[in-house]
Amino acid sequence: MKxxxxxxxxxxxxxxxxxxxxxxEVFEKHLEDCEKCxxxxxxxxxxxxxxxxxxxxxxxxxxxxxxxxxIMNRIEAKEESWVVKLQDKFAxxxxxxxxxxxxxxxxxxxxxxxxxxxxxxxxxxxSSNLKNNPRMIRSFVSNTQAFSEEQEENFxxxxxxxxxxxxxxxxxxxxKNNKIESNEDGIVNVNFELKRELSLKGGLDDPTIQKMLMxxxxxxxxxxxxxxxxxxxxxxxxxxxxxxxxxETYGVxxxxxxxxxxxxxxxxxxxxxxxxxxxxxxxxxxxLNDPSPQIRAQSINYLGNCEDSKNNVRQVLAAVFVxxxxxxxxxxxxxxxxKLKQAEAKTEQSSGE
Amino acid sequence: MEEKELIKKVQAGSKNSFRKLTERYGERLMCDAYxxxxxxxxxxxxxxxxxxxxxxxxxxFKFKSQFYTWVYRIMANLAFNKFRKRKKMQIVDDQDDYxxxxxxxxxxxxxxxRIPAGQLRDKVDEALQNLSPRQKTVFVMKHxxxxxxKDIAAILGCHSGxxxxxxxxxxxxxxxxxxTI
Numbered sequence: 001m002k003x004x005x006x007x008x009x010x011x012x013x014x015x016x017x018x019x020x021x022x023x024x025e026v027f028e029k030h031l032e033d034c035e036k037c038x039x040x041x042x043x044x045x046x047x048x049x050x051x052x053x054x055x056x057x058x059x060x061x062x063x064x065x066x067x068x069x070x071i072m073n074r075i076e077a078k079e080e081s082w083v084v085k086l087q088d089k090f091a092x093x094x095x096x097x098x099x100x101x102x103x104x105x106x107x108x109x110x111x112x113x114x115x116x117x118x119x120x121x122x123x124x125x126x127s128s129n130l131k132n133n134p135r136m137i138r139s140f141v142s143n144t145q146a147f148s149e150e151q152e153e154n155f156x157x158x159x160x161x162x163x164x165x166x167x168x169x170x171x172x173x174x175x176k177n178n179k180i181e182s183n184e185d186g187i188v189n190v191n192f193e194l195k196r197e198l199s200l201k202g203g204l205d206d207p208t209i210q211k212m213l214m215x216x217x218x219x220x221x222x223x224x225x226x227x228x229x230x231x232x233x234x235x236x237x238x239x240x241x242x243x244x245x246x247x248e249t250y251g252v253x254x255x256x257x258x259x260x261x262x263x264x265x266x267x268x269x270x271x272x273x274x275x276x277x278x279x280x281x282x283x284x285x286x287x288l289n290d291p292s293p294q295i296r297a298q299s300i301n302y303l304g305n306c307e308d309s310k311n312n313v314r315q316v317l318a319a320v321f322v323x324x325x326x327x328x329x330x331x332x333x334x335x336x337x338x339k340l341k342q343a344e345a346k347t348e349q350s351s352g353e
Numbered sequence: 354m355e356e357k358e359l360i361k362k363v364q365a366g367s368k369n370s371f372r373k374l375t376e377r378y379g380e381r382l383m384c385d386a387y388x389x390x391x392x393x394x395x396x397x398x399x400x401x402x403x404x405x406x407x408x409x410x411x412x413x414f415k416f417k418s419q420f421y422t423w424v425y426r427i428m429a430n431l432a433f434n435k436f437r438k439r440k441k442m443q444i445v446d447d448q449d450d451y452x453x454x455x456x457x458x459x460x461x462x463x464x465x466x467r468i469p470a471g472q473l474r475d476k477v478d479e480a481l482q483n484l485s486p487r488q489k490t491v492f493v494m495k496h497x498x499x500x501x502x503k504d505i506a507a508i509l510g511c512h513s514g515x516x517x518x519x520x521x522x523x524x525x526x527x528x529x530x531x532x533t534i
Contacts, residue, residue: 008521008525009517009521011524012517012520012521012524013502013517013520015524016495016496016502016520018501018502018517040528043527043528043531043532044524044528046473046531047477047524047527047528047531048496050473050474050477051477051496051497053474054391054474055455056384056387056388056455057384057387057393057453057454057455058380058384058453058454059379059380059383059384059387059453059454060453060454063383063397063453064376064379064380064383067379067383067397067400067401068372068375068376068379068404070401071375071401071404071405071408072368072371072372072375074401074405075368075371075405075408078405078409
């Protein structure tokens, strides 16, 4: 039978069973007499056999775990880089604002906005690809803290502008106690409230609410709001914590908050955690450095109850005992040292038996 | 947990749920990645890149197809891009990779003695390396993964006729390569 191009094209389709019944019959009829097609089909068969002798592979469970860990790490790392990207975005906005401000009618107007940075950050963060990652928002905030005064002012403007543009914020009423004043240079200060701060409603078990509270506890500018957030978080049962940053948040508050009440709240909360190395470090630092003797003493009591005698707990207690100016703290340090000693003797005794 | 629920959680930002998705589909996807790349290192890279892309684009998954089909489509396109970037497809015997199990080859399929097996394999490998990226992608999906032509067309976003053309050209090149033995 005469061979033509049509059968060439049908050949792989026949081989892979992709012809319909009618086409198949036509091709098979042709195949009976066409030596060229028979030969080509044999070649296809040889290729198939050759390829099929290469053994297939299957990943082991260990490989899958390793790969999936790598993927999660890459996602985390990528999201960190988002912070930088976001800042770039703000830089663009900032530039456009400076251009706007350069126009005569805005020339003398500088708008100071009493903004709740945390709330705005939170809203933008929630509406962006950043998703809900407290670690990232912390790093973001710590980046903004490194700004100069001028940069921060620009940044705030850019932030507010962005918030307005993206409809993330509803502008509320002007703050009653803040009049709009103009000084001799014609500089205007406008303070207003950004209203969406209360828009996040949900139970304490809501992961987003938890994150916002954690954020507020660590970063809110108002000590009362920080205290309020800490008190609310204290009501949350351990099994409802949606992420692993709780201890870290309390640690940050304990070591950094200027308010004694807040540090106490954080200390009480942190005492309920199992003593990880990180937590022990926080307690050791508080025992050595906290300005309040009460906090130092309470941290020392906690350290005295830790069975783990590694991690230099004893050295820290000894240092406190020698250095501390407060009698109460010294007593606490001595008691804690005794307690550790007794615990150790008990362990030795039981291992001796 | 239901697949749909899991995906919705990922769309809402849950990384934990995404991890569960990787655990649920990982092995299947990795096997398909190996079929594309034919060596473990490239398969591992393709696997990771695919899941990263899935995570980044999860919001665009609208539940109109099976989730795995959507994931597979992403992988096929990434594989194609990899083929395009690196002209040569590396088929290497990486049997010392202890993290992969080698499945026994089909004993009934030993090549006939007309052409020496090693020589045939070399020729076919070489020809595979010289396929164009499109031809290679189509051939891998058809031959190794047994996909139907209409499905390949849907995955690559082209007409069935185009897929047939690539398959025809790929098989013609492969056959030509063994004609010289």
